[in-house]
Amino acid sequence: MLSILIPIFNFDVRxxxxxxxxxxxxxxxxxxxxxxxxxxxxxxxxxxKEIWKLPNVIYREMPQNxxxxxxxxxxxxxxxxxxxxxxxxxxxxxxxxxxxxxxxxTNVSLFPLKPxxxxxxxxxxxxxxxxxxxxxxxxxxxxTDHSLYFHWYYGRYREQTTAAERSRSPYHGFMTNNFxxxxxxxxxxxFDETLRQYGHExxxxxxxxxxxxxxxxxxxxxxxxxxxxxxxxxxxxxxxxIENLVKLERDGKKIDTKLIAVYGKLSHLKIxxxxxxxxxxxxxxxxxxxxxxxxxxxxxxxxxxxxxESCMLNEKLD
Numbered sequence: 001m002l003s004i005l006i007p008i009f010n011f012d013v014r015x016x017x018x019x020x021x022x023x024x025x026x027x028x029x030x031x032x033x034x035x036x037x038x039x040x041x042x043x044x045x046x047x048x049k050e051i052w053k054l055p056n057v058i059y060r061e062m063p064q065n066x067x068x069x070x071x072x073x074x075x076x077x078x079x080x081x082x083x084x085x086x087x088x089x090x091x092x093x094x095x096x097x098x099x100x101x102x103x104x105x106t107n108v109s110l111f112p113l114k115p116x117x118x119x120x121x122x123x124x125x126x127x128x129x130x131x132x133x134x135x136x137x138x139x140x141x142x143x144t145d146h147s148l149y150f151h152w153y154y155g156r157y158r159e160q161t162t163a164a165e166r167s168r169s170p171y172h173g174f175m176t177n178n179f180x181x182x183x184x185x186x187x188x189x190x191f192d193e194t195l196r197q198y199g200h201e202x203x204x205x206x207x208x209x210x211x212x213x214x215x216x217x218x219x220x221x222x223x224x225x226x227x228x229x230x231x232x233x234x235x236x237x238x239x240x241x242i243e244n245l246v247k248l249e250r251d252g253k254k255i256d257t258k259l260i261a262v263y264g265k266l267s268h269l270k271i272x273x274x275x276x277x278x279x280x281x282x283x284x285x286x287x288x289x290x291x292x293x294x295x296x297x298x299x300x301x302x303x304x305x306x307x308x309e310s311c312m313l314n315e316k317l318d
Contacts, residue, residue, distance in 0.1 A: 001030040002103070003079035003183075004087070007071040008037040010044050011089040011227060017051045019092075023099040024056070033057045035089075036075055039065030069191035069201045072176070076186045084186055088177040090227025094137065101221040102180050105132060131209060132180040134221035136160060147230040150295050154234075155225055157297065163218040170216040172257075174206035178223045185214060194251070203255050204248065231291050239307055246311045263308055272309050279306020 004020055006013060017033055024031040033056060037045060045061060052059040066074060076084055085102060095101065138155040159175075189208045191201050209216060229237070248255050266272040279286075279302070286303050289296060 001081035002032075002083050002085055002099075003081040004031065004033045004085045005072070005075040005079060006033070006035045006087055006089050007068070007075060008035055008040060008044070008048060008089045010040045012044060012047050013089050014047060014051055016087075016089070016091055016093065017054065017057060020099065021054050021057060023093070023096070027100050027103055029099075029103055030081065031056055032080055034075055034078060035059045036071060036078075037061040038067075038071040067193065070193045072201075073190050073193065076183065076190070079183060082183050083180060084183055085180045086176060086178070087223055088225070088227070090225060091177060091223040092226045094222065094224045098134075098221060098223075101219065102132065102134070105219060105221075129182065129185070130215040130217045131174075131185070133166070133174055133216055133218050134178040134180075134223065135163065135166065135218070136175060136177050137222040137224050139224060139226075143228055146293075147291075148228040149293070150231045150290050151228045151234045153295055154297065154300065155228075159225070160222075163220045166218040170218060171206045171210045174202060174209070174216055176202040176205065177225065178221075188212075192253075194247075201244075203257060204253065207255060231287075235287065235290075235303070238304060242304060242308050242311060245308070259304055259308060263305060263312075266305070272312075275302075275305050276309035276313060279303070279309065 002024070004024075006016070013035060017035060020033055024033075033051075033054075035048065035051060035057065037048060037060070039062060040048070049059060051057050062071065062074070072086065075086075136155070137160050138152055142149055143152050189205065189212070192204050206216070242259070245255060245257065245260065249260075254260075263272065266275060283303070283306070286299050289299055290303070
């Protein structure tokens, strides 16, 4: 039994839900598709309301914006079935076997949870105890709107990875856009609701999985990320993610990311201040370069380091 959970924010989910619904019907499993809107504009609410007409699809609008973590927790708690398939609303199904691949891999239809004598749900043996992550991909052709080019370029050359590549560092390769987890496991962890703005709720969730020795199994079953954003919005969300890292650090929740590791080395060498100075001097030039037709991802890495140093400096001043 499978609950497909889609948090919606300002995106038309009708094509995604129709594709998922059709595949579930073909596979012939017990399923539900929960689509909870988290504060979208009226334009998108009117479009997405249409999906409630599909059997086994539940569309619900939240009375107020809950945030990226809380809306996922709300979906997980509302799910009726024992396996939860989370995905982002700005996704596109690229394989006609997308649902079947998850069902076959986890044997969802063969290993339902059964009540114990105490009434609790027992976890089935083997793979279903793990988290299954399918991956993310991007369109082969670059977008016609040049303002979206950097997001596509970054995604294509940094986020689009094979299962073999992700498996080398399974917890660092985890994202929330496309993963399957048992409801019992999910409810024992949940997303950190203190993180309301964009960024690193997936990193923190992956860290909790690692602490609890819950394996993440990576497979090649991606969803295409179609919600490309202009570079100014993309950079602002990058900054929000870094602000979340600093908040987590301040709250004693140390996150082992490549960015933090590199920053730690620079701090040890006492040259992090230089990164901050160069960043403040060159920020506008870096943005212009990243906005061009041949963006350098190493410059983007420097942008993140520089912004992290500025955030750390503000923390010290406060």
